[in-house]
Amino acid sequence: xxxxxxxxxxxxxxxxxxxxxxxxxxxxxxxxxxxxxxxxxxxxxxxxxxxxxxxxxxxxxxxxxxxxxxxxxxxxxxxxxxxxxxxxxxxxxxxxxxxxxxxxxxxxxxxxxxxxxxxxxxxxxxxxxxxxxxxxxxxxxxxxxxxxxxxxxxxxxxxxxxxxxxxxxxxxxxxxxxxxxxxxxxxxxxxxxxxxxxxxxxxxxxxxxxxxxxxxxxxxxxxxxxxxxxxxxxxxxxxxxxxxxxxxxxxxxxxxxxxxxxxxxxxxxxxxxxxxxxxxxxxxxxxxxxxxxxxxxxxxxxxxxxxxxxxxxxxxxxxxxxxxxxxxxxxxxxxxxxx
Numbered sequence: 001x002x003x004x005x006x007x008x009x010x011x012x013x014x015x016x017x018x019x020x021x022x023x024x025x026x027x028x029x030x031x032x033x034x035x036x037x038x039x040x041x042x043x044x045x046x047x048x049x050x051x052x053x054x055x056x057x058x059x060x061x062x063x064x065x066x067x068x069x070x071x072x073x074x075x076x077x078x079x080x081x082x083x084x085x086x087x088x089x090x091x092x093x094x095x096x097x098x099x100x101x102x103x104x105x106x107x108x109x110x111x112x113x114x115x116x117x118x119x120x121x122x123x124x125x126x127x128x129x130x131x132x133x134x135x136x137x138x139x140x141x142x143x144x145x146x147x148x149x150x151x152x153x154x155x156x157x158x159x160x161x162x163x164x165x166x167x168x169x170x171x172x173x174x175x176x177x178x179x180x181x182x183x184x185x186x187x188x189x190x191x192x193x194x195x196x197x198x199x200x201x202x203x204x205x206x207x208x209x210x211x212x213x214x215x216x217x218x219x220x221x222x223x224x225x226x227x228x229x230x231x232x233x234x235x236x237x238x239x240x241x242x243x244x245x246x247x248x249x250x251x252x253x254x255x256x257x258x259x260x261x262x263x264x265x266x267x268x269x270x271x272x273x274x275x276x277x278x279x280x281x282x283x284x285x286x287x288x289x290x291x292x293x294x295x296x297x298x299x300x301x302x303x304x305x306x307x308x309x310x311x312x313x314x315x316x317x318x319x320x321x322x323x324x325x326x327x328x329x330x331x332x333x334x335x336x337x338x339x
Contacts, residue, residue: 003126004068007034011047011117020093022084023047023117024106027097029282030118032213037067044074046084047117054080077105085109093117119287124301129281130325132214133303136172137323137334140209140216143167144336149181149203149222156181156194167209176208176215177284187221188317190274190309202228202316208284215284217305218336219321231268231310231318236338238262238308239320242276242290246330252294252304259290259308268310277305280323302326303333 011034015023025031025045031053032038035045041056043063054074055063063071074080084092092110094103095118106112125133143166149159160181167175182192184200192204206219223232242259259276263269275291280303288296290304307321320338324330 001126003128004034004036007118007121008047008051010121012049014115014117014120015047015093018093018113018115020091020113020115021048021087021089022091023093023115024098025095025118026099026102027095029213030095030122033118033122033282035067035069037063037069037071038213039063042074044080045069048087048089081106081109116287122281122286123279123288123296124299125281125303125325126301129214130301130303132212133216133281133323133325134333136176136209136211136214136216137218139167139170139172139211140207140218141334141336142170143172143209144205144207144218144220146170149199149205152199152203155196155198156183156186157196159199160194163205163207167207170209172209172211173213174210176210176217176280180204180206180219185314185316188311188313188315190311190317190319201225202232202318204317204319206319206321213282215280215282216333217280217284217307217321217323218334219307219309219319220336220338221318221320222339223318228316228318231312231316232320232339234263234266234268235308235310235318235320239306239322239338242306242308243322243324243330243332246298246306246324246326247328248298248300248326250298252288252290252296252298253292255290255298255306256292256294259306260292263308263310271310271312272308273311274307274309277307277321279304298326300326300328306330 044054093115160179183203186192187204201224203222208217245258256276277290279286309319311317
């Protein structure tokens with residue numbers, strides 16, 4: 001199946017409903033998603049009946065090689081805008097992430113509306129996308145198994161570096177986000193940065209690999225003391241029951257409620273300080289997510305993380321995360337035990 005054409009056709013149908021004649025993309029992964037060309041400099045993709053990508057001169061070789069959409073060398077804004085207007089286009093949709101400085105270049109010539117047409121398509125992963133995420137997860141989990149954290153003889157930053165190196169040695173193009181490998185009281189910070197210090201307890205590792213452009217994401221917390229085990233067991237119950245509750249037709253916020261309510265029952269509701277999960281794909285954070293704010297209906301083909309956590313300020317934190325693909329229920333990607 002030609003997924004690029006399918007996605008373009010679906011976007012054009014959504015545009016027609018909103019009476020938008022063209023849709024401007026500048027976000028690299030959105031352009032890659034619908035054309036297979038990932039810009040390295042800058043690019044303007046105009047989705048319309050005859051879509052076109054204006055690529056920078058330095059990108060023309062790679063764009064001509066990879067893009068399923070016609071490519072033209074970018075000259076200047078005035079030329080691009082003139083060519084769009086010559087087609088009679090007056091209503092222009094833009095990505096919400098479009099830089100304001102770029103918006104200013106278009107606002108006087110078009111009626112502009114912010115739309116998430118590509119995000120809507122990216123919610124449902126194709127079989128090949130799921131295979132890439134599965135491979136990225138396999139690479140990341142293999143690297144984690146090869147990492148020696150049990151001796152606690154190395155520093156956080158060195159071990160984080162070693163984990164990235166192992167992922168690359170196992171086939172990753174790079175890490176899918178800055179690896180978090182922290183210990184002791186730093187684990188109470190959800191986005192802590194590895195320090196040049198010997199490992200304390202507990203040890204929290206949040207890591208992912210990138211393969212063929214697609215991300216993976218896992219978190220494991222290694223606990224030692226009685227209190228750490230107590231918190232771990234609560235987070236594990238929240239993690240497991242949330243995953244078991246996932247099925248098509250429910251709202252994403254309902255899964256967040258399942259996960260959050262368990263932690264609340266144990267008296268730690270105020271210490272669960274982020275959403276239960278997020279989608280991933282070409283980007284590490286995509287939509288929808290398991291959040292109390294997100295009433296998106298869960299559908300087959302979505303790929304979403306489940307990552308409840310409890311964070312005791314200045315003491316320690318525990319987070320457990322797996323990525324699931326939605327089938328008749330939720331199937332965990334990978335086979336790494338929680339402990």
